[in-house]
Amino acid sequence: MTATPAAAVPQRTDRRALVSWALWDWGSAAFNAVVTTFVFSTYLASRAFVDPRLVAAEGTSAAATRAVERELAQNAATVSTALTVAGIVVALVAPAVGRLADSSGHRRRSVLVATIGIALSIGAMVFVAPSQPYLVLGAALLGIGTVAYEIATVGYNAMLGQVASGPKTGRVSAIGWAAGYFGGIVLLVVLLVLCIQDFGTPGVAGVLQLPATVATGQWDVRVAIGIAAVWLAVSSVPLFLTVPEAAPDRTQTGGLLGAYRDLGRHVARLWRERRNVLAFLVASAVFRDGVGAVFTFGGIIAAQVFGFSASEVILFAIVANVVAGVATFLSGRLDDRFGSRALITVSLIGLVVCGTAVLAVGTAQIGFWVLGLALCVFVGPVQSSSRAYLARLATPGREGELFGLYATTGRAASFLAPALFGVAVTLTGSTRFGILGIVVVLVAGLVLMAFVKREDGAAAVPRVGG
Structure with missing residues (x-):
């Protein structure tokens, strides 16, 4: 796949490239909707990660109830700490990663590497069993996935100019965002039907009819997470096969340290x-x-x-x-x-x-x-x-750097x-x-x-x- 000149603005929108680009947004619903909003984060915040003896005693005494509440608060703090650390990492590295992708002409490659990181972190969440010792693992994977996702969006957003002409930039950006929303809808419905929703049938978790260990092993949630990882991986493939790289910006060199120095000059x-x-x-x-x-x-x-x-x-x-x-x-x-x-x-x-x-x-x-x-x-x-x-x-030619700053400022105010x-x-x-x-x-x-x-x-x- 040949590179397109970074300074060239396409005069017409390549429909094939547009669809491939928007499919990444569609697939990213696996992280936005399933991991951070409705399924995995909710799982980590549930009583599955509270001492089962306290859960069993909950309601029998005020002391037991308060103990459960304290553990839930501590668990939430653990997740919050992981996300805070992830935010700091993103704020520090996103602009430099975007700048390096611009200067090297490897914008698409940066999205590919980060997307692999997202998919692997989601896939590893399947092994987070409902037990207190696994909470830190789950929170860490959530933080790693967040860093990978934010880094991926830097290059992905920068590629908008490669698939949209100037007069159609707003329309194409809207198509991508809408694809993300609809991808979330479809994926959530699929997971509810296949894994999570029991439709009032005792011992049956969805159409897949997962075994009785669902109740103790939370395999309904964990299988749903695995499906989400596959969803992201498959939906992302067209982007890397269809959308070309931008030509490198040879005006800036110097590796990672050079990227930070250039970033400071750019902000000035x-x-x-x-x-x-x-x-x-x-x-x-x-x-x-x-x-x-x-x-x-x-x-x-x-x-x-x-x-x-x-x-x-x-x-x-x-x-x-x-x-x-x-x-x-x-x-x-x-x-x-x-x-x-x-x-x-x-x-x-x-x-x-x-x-x-x-x-x-x-x-x-x-x-x-x-x-x-x-x-x-x-x-x-x-x-x-x-x-x-x-x-x-x-x-x-400098889109990646600017969207890196966009990610950093967003994290700073989060x-x-x-x-x-x-x-x-x-x-x-x-x-x-x-x-x-x-x-x-x-x-x-x-x-x-x-x-x-x-x-x-x-x-x-x-x-x-x-």
Whole structure:
């Protein structure tokens, strides 16, 4: 497969390359939906990793109940520590990895290596048995997978310019995000039917009719994780066979240390010559954290405030992904017509309004369904248009470096929404008011976007790297 010149912008979108590129997003649902959101992280946070003697005694005495709660809190802290360390690693290495991929012309190779890392870490999660000694292993694998996933997205996002022409950047970015949502829907349904959902039949976990050891070995969850690893691996193959490498940027050399030195010079030049790029990186770091919290804490609010059962939460998650996927797909044309900045701003306003309205609907489930799905209309377009905006601002041949900074700034602000959610809940004594913490972060991102300029003429900006 030959390389394409890094500075060349395709005049037409290669449909085959586009489909192959979007399939990676489709496959990445194995990590986003299954590992970090609905299955593996939930498994690690469950009573499966609490001393079984305490679980058996739970409810018989206040002391036993408190002991279970303490162990659950410690387990959550273990997982949180692993993810914190992963975030620090990503913040330190993502920009340099992106820069090295640009300079060497091995952008696709960097995605391949990182994708193999994701698949292997997910596959290894199958061996995390429901026992306390395995908790650290599970948390470590979650952290390793997170690092690999974030590194992969740096090169993957940078490849957007290789599969989309300038006028269609927003549309193509939206197709990728929508593919990720729909991939999550399909994979979750497959896993529920095959492995997890028992449909009220005692001793039977899904169509596969896993053995009785499911109850003690959690093989329903562990087999589901194995299927997710295969899903990711198979879905990723077309990207590496179809989308060509970009030509190397020979203006920068010097290996890893040289990449960090060049990164420092690049940031300094951005500050002097293209402060709008830095303004967007800061703004997007803030509002992306708020957007991510909408999904992270949406299930908690649904269960604790609106009385959703576990199955109702999963049903809501599937419908929410459908709504988000359709809205994201349709938003692509709006992005290309009105600009990414305009779509981001409108979507953030929609998120703030709908999020605030959750406070005023009482405890009626229909109210949460309406407002929750309304929130999902705006979530995908914000994420998709953010990627498209940055792709338009990127200097040809330096996309990987810029998306590395994008990953780093996002990680640097990833504590905001969870922290403010916790503060709001603690001060008010009600989970419902946790939404205020998320809304504050979204408002802050909206205010920061006021300092970001439209991307008109972004393709014509001079190179800032020398």
